[in-house]
């Protein structure tokens with residue numbers, strides 16, 4: 001990774017505006033890189049705050065995506081964000097906080113969920129961290145059940161393919177171990193039915209593990225994306241720790257799905273910087289590459305930032321998370337009445353529960 | 363009169379024509395077959411899916427998330443067991459996601475015994491389904507109720523499972539559907555696909571009218587003071603026959619309740635009837651460990667212990683791994699008319 005233009009910090013903003021940062025053959029404008037870096041830092045700050053919460057008792061179980069910020073931030077920035085089939089649908093798993101942050105979610109909302117507050121807009125204090133649901137942004141509720149998002153994805157994509165004049169696509173994300181579930185195969189089959197191909201971008205974030213089980217001990221396939229070949233689903237493997245490469249891989253995949261209205265696969269190699277979850281201790285793993293450090297160093301080398309500015313960005317992100325934590329902790333817990341809320345949507349044909357669940361039929 | 367399977371087909375036609383149903387799909391649901399029981403012949407939104415029950419449920423969820431109104435079919439409930447975790451997710455997503463999404467999907471599947479279906483075409487599903495919080499589960503026992511419950515299932519914005527009793531799918535009703543032609547033969551000529559080549563066949567749908575059976579409302583098939591009989595699905599008409607025969611023999615009449623909705627069930631009607639009669643028989647054919655009828659009995663005992671004159675009865679399927687093909691197995695594994703009648707007679711006769 002290197003800068004294509006010689007740039008010294010005192011060239012100021014004019015130079016920054018035209019500067020391109022490169023990785024291999026591909027480049028991104030420095031301003032975009034800076035935006036990505038800042039978002040990655042905020043996503044990292046959220047994860048680190050939540051890990052602390054899991055240890056201090058301010059939250060319980062933690063699971064999340066430190067080590068996936070580079071790829072997931074690019075995904076969030078590239079999504080065609082909106083509501084309904086004209087926009088992209090996101091079927092995510094539990095390591096996608098950076099995607100939501102890049103889409104515009106305040107850190108506060110992630111922390112509200114970790115703190116189980118009634119103000120948690122995604123699950124009302126019900127679900128684990130990173131289990132987002134956001135109707136205005138087409139984010140389908142994240143569930144802990146591995147891989148089920150892959151069988152729902154063809155459904156939203158079908159509605160998008162039919163949507164006149166639309167180019168919305170369906171993006172589905174999961175881990176490498178989960179691809180062993182039949183749901184992954186279902187997604188390939190349902191997305192490639194002859195004459196009924198669907199715009200599904202199937203993403204596998206490959207961190208090499210399912211909890212403690214090493215991928216190489218269970219999977220003979222050289223790359224997950226090779227499984228797409230017999231179905232005519234093209235794909236590529238990308239270094240998910242490299243935001244510039246990730247950006248372009250995502251662009252290629254999205255463009256393909258948008259224009260051809262057919263499926264595409266991306267396998268992103270990512271790090272797992274705090275192990276699987278709080279259940280495995282969530283300790284920092286020093287041996288895996290850290291995308292935030294790497295990208296920071298690249299931007300410093302390119303003269304986009306100096307080290308002090310890098311630190312400042314991270315400190316600001318940590319302060320934002322700390323303030324969000326303070327706010328979230330001041331907010332109310334759910335009440336006993338909340339237990340039943342939103343079991344059912346209001347129905348005109350249900351004489352027992354016209355509005356919502358009210359306990360056993362009376 | 364229409365059969366139940368014709369009634370379902372007409373409800374789906376009404377649904378796709380007037381109620382916004384976008385997709386009716388499943389294994390062999392589209393042309394040329396139109397469903398293994400013919401429930402989906404001639405429908406304009408019907409299509410064939412891969413042989414993948416999890417894929418079918420997931421596809422329905424995705425369509426519903428994106429604003430469509432799917433009716434998905436699991437060909438036999440016997441093949442729905444590998445979808446249970448997806449059904450759990452479908453039932454909990456509105457709640458887990460803080461009400462962000464509604465999931466207006468219908469899952470229909472033939473359930474129960476009575477077609478000499480051996481191990482894998484005789485399962486019941488309602489006890490499993492009753493544990494899926496967030497779902498509504500209905501089970502008609504007449505063509506008219508099948509029509510009315512299907513329309514309600516379609517317009518309800520929550521996941522609704524329509525369990526169709528396999529044994530009753532080809533049985534004709536006693537009441538006409540609104541808009542159904544007078545003559546059975548005419549109906550058949552209009553909406554049943556011909557045997558053989560049907561590539562040029564088009565149905566000529568009658569001018570059907572809406573009819574909604576509210577979800578959560580039972581119907582009283584027979585009225586009487588001697589006892590309360592509560593059932594649904596295949597065993598419901600057997601309960602009616604048993605009650606009729608006993609009335610003929612002894613002059614004693616019973617309340618026979620067709621529950622129609624498994625969840626939410628009509629507690630009010632059941633509760634009032636039990637208070638009136640003090641004697642209760644619940645009949646279904648799902649296996650006895652653990653059975654939805656046990657829940658009804660538990661509530662009756664909790665809330666009407668002192669209203670009961672004698673111990674309540676519950677007839678269910680036996681807790682064995684399956685229903686064997688030889689009719690000695692089937693006849694003695696799930697409740698049949700003689701046992702229902704004998705049990706009801708004993709219930710009425712027991713001194714208070």
Ligand SMILES: Cc1ncc(C[n+]2csc(CCOP(=O)(O)OP(=O)(O)O)c2C)c(N)n1
Pocket residue numbers: 095144145146147174175176177178179207209210211276
């Ligand atoms: C269907 C299912 N089985 C088991 C689990 C328990 N579990 C949670 S995460 C996990 C490993 C997932 O590994 P992978 O798909 O590679 O994703 P990663 O967590 O590594 O991102 C397992 C087995 C689960 N949540 N769902």
